[in-house]
Amino acid sequence: MQFLQQLNLNAANQGVSTGTQWISSNGNTIESFSPVDGKLIGTVVSADEASYKQVMAAATKAFEEWRMMPAPKRGEIVRQVGDALREYKEPLGQLVSYEMGKSLQEGLGEVQEMIDICDFAVGLSRQLYGLTMHSERPLHRMYEQWHPLGTVGIISAFNFPVAVWAWNAALAWICGNVCIWKPSEKTPLCSVAVQNIVAEVFKKNNVPEGVNCLVNGAREVGEMMSNDINIPLVSATGSTRMGKELNKAVAARLGKTILELGGNNAIIISKDADLDMALVGCVFGAVGTAGQRCTTTRRLIIHEEVYEIFKQKLVNAYKQIKIGNPLDATNHVGPLIDKDAVAMYLKAIEQGKQQGANFVVEGGVVEGFESGCYVQPCIAEAKNEMQIVQHETFAPILYLMKYKTIDEAIAMQNGVPQGLSSSIFTLNMREAELFLSHKGSDCGIANVNIGTSGAEIGGAFGGEKETGGGRESGSDAWKAYMRRQTNTLNWGSSLPLAQGIKFDF
Numbered sequence: 001m002q003f004l005q006q007l008n009l010n011a012a013n014q015g016v017s018t019g020t021q022w023i024s025s026n027g028n029t030i031e032s033f034s035p036v037d038g039k040l041i042g043t044v045v046s047a048d049e050a051s052y053k054q055v056m057a058a059a060t061k062a063f064e065e066w067r068m069m070p071a072p073k074r075g076e077i078v079r080q081v082g083d084a085l086r087e088y089k090e091p092l093g094q095l096v097s098y099e100m101g102k103s104l105q106e107g108l109g110e111v112q113e114m115i116d117i118c119d120f121a122v123g124l125s126r127q128l129y130g131l132t133m134h135s136e137r138p139l140h141r142m143y144e145q146w147h148p149l150g151t152v153g154i155i156s157a158f159n160f161p162v163a164v165w166a167w168n169a170a171l172a173w174i175c176g177n178v179c180i181w182k183p184s185e186k187t188p189l190c191s192v193a194v195q196n197i198v199a200e201v202f203k204k205n206n207v208p209e210g211v212n213c214l215v216n217g218a219r220e221v222g223e224m225m226s227n228d229i230n231i232p233l234v235s236a237t238g239s240t241r242m243g244k245e246l247n248k249a250v251a252a253r254l255g256k257t258i259l260e261l262g263g264n265n266a267i268i269i270s271k272d273a274d275l276d277m278a279l280v281g282c283v284f285g286a287v288g289t290a291g292q293r294c295t296t297t298r299r300l301i302i303h304e305e306v307y308e309i310f311k312q313k314l315v316n317a318y319k320q321i322k323i324g325n326p327l328d329a330t331n332h333v334g335p336l337i338d339k340d341a342v343a344m345y346l347k348a349i350e351q352g353k354q355q356g357a358n359f360v361v362e363g364g365v366v367e368g369f370e371s372g373c374y375v376q377p378c379i380a381e382a383k384n385e386m387q388i389v390q391h392e393t394f395a396p397i398l399y400l401m402k403y404k405t406i407d408e409a410i411a412m413q414n415g416v417p418q419g420l421s422s423s424i425f426t427l428n429m430r431e432a433e434l435f436l437s438h439k440g441s442d443c444g445i446a447n448v449n450i451g452t453s454g455a456e457i458g459g460a461f462g463g464e465k466e467t468g469g470g471r472e473s474g475s476d477a478w479k480a481y482m483r484r485q486t487n488t489l490n491w492g493s494s495l496p497l498a499q500g501i502k503f504d505f
Contacts, residue, residue, distance in 0.1 A: 003091035015216030038371035062210030075125025082118030139492030148176030259468025263420035270426035281451030291396030335373035420463035
């Protein structure tokens with residue numbers, strides 16, 4: 001395929017890099033099969049202990065030089081990375097679509113997110129502001145400043161194989177940090193392609209080797225990172241189970257984490273909603289990326305007065321969904337990532353039926369595709385307290401439930417262990433404001449008259465409860481990648497003590 005050649009990928013790729021240099025490793029070989037057609041795209045070599053140590057040594061050395069470069073100059077290099085991503089947007093978007101299985105439009109959109117966060121980071125490189133404070137002591141000045149942490153570890157998931165890395169890396173770089181990236185073993189070629197793109201830019205700018213490192217591999221590589229005292233911050237995206245284990249390891253050494261874990265996102269459909277507008281948000285939220293987004297809409301909480309009307313709109317809309325090769329722009333839904341995901345989807349449907357869920361749009365594997373990874377998005381009437389509804393299934397299964405009062409709807413929305421994204425469709429201003437108030441959604445993201453999926457990079461991204469905590473991307477998320485230091489300067493000729501303490505001798 002032409003896009004593989006454009007991205008300098010071949011049948012066998014190295015998987016460990018300190019930036020522009022690829023490091024030999026005796027690690028396991030990772031085979032990347034496309035869920036689109038089941039074909040082997042290529043292989044990547046995992047990091048082993050020796051190559052990991054080599055990468056870590058390069059990162060530690062590079063930090064000494066990189067952190068001393070003025071932040072606006074680091075920003076200029078990130079700007080060039082954004083330009084390079086613009087140049088490679090089409091082939092990289094195609095690779096994301098082919099290796100992960102999301103629609104081409106979503107693949108291109110993911111690369112656009114990378115470009116956008118680079119643009120955001122460029123401006124931010126001149127805005128790493130600290131505060132000045134008035135001292136209670138005469139002839140003293142107080143202020144705070146922010147310093148880089150050092151080496152930032154980034155562990156990303158298969159569903160966004162490049163964008164979430166960029167959210168972290170672009171901000172970490174302009175803050176003066178160096179990065180080590182462990183991508184998902186399910187989408188390793190995307191990481192190799194990105195490494196090649198960034199390497200071109202870094203080489204032109206004489207960036208020290210070790211600022212952008214890559215360590216492909218499975219769980220054991222992630223464990224090396226989480227236990228490494230030389231990585232003060234680990235930003236990880238994945239399941240709640242994974243996040244809990246990682247957090248234990250990092251916390252045991254008093255390190256820092258940014259965790260973006262499970263989501264069980266709901267949309268409330270008010271009796272005062274614009275139902276046609278809500279339909280678009282609900283269908284895309286539920287079936288986009290074949291239900292494999294952390295922000296995927298998994299529950300619809302619908303007012304009893306419009307429940308039957310809206311349910312029928314959904315059923316009719318699902319009949320129009322086109323399932324097929326995601327590189328064909330006329331298709332809405334591509335495959336699940338692999339056959340393990342298909343088995344999990346089928347098991348969830350069976351459990352739902354056993355627990356009393358009523359499927360108004362039946363699910364199942366779609367026949368006729370070689371990979372065996374295409375499934376039918378389905379809809380089930382259910383109760384919020386059902387065990388299967390409380391659990392996040394990474395697949396296109398949508399649960400419907402009724403409510404009577406807005407307080408009841410908000411309680412249902414909040415009544416799950418996860419707390420990532422949430423939404424309400426209503427033209428009632430009081431309902432909208434209540435949903436956004438202290439008594440409203442307990443999620444990190446709360447939207448009105450848009451769906452749960454499709455966050456912009458300008459806002460901080462992340463959630464609460466079992467979603468993990470911490471924020472990535474926009475707003476003041478940059479502060480997580482730096483350490484705060486309070487400074488007090490005495491420019492007088494005496495040494496008064498704080499709080500009026502006397503210490504004469």
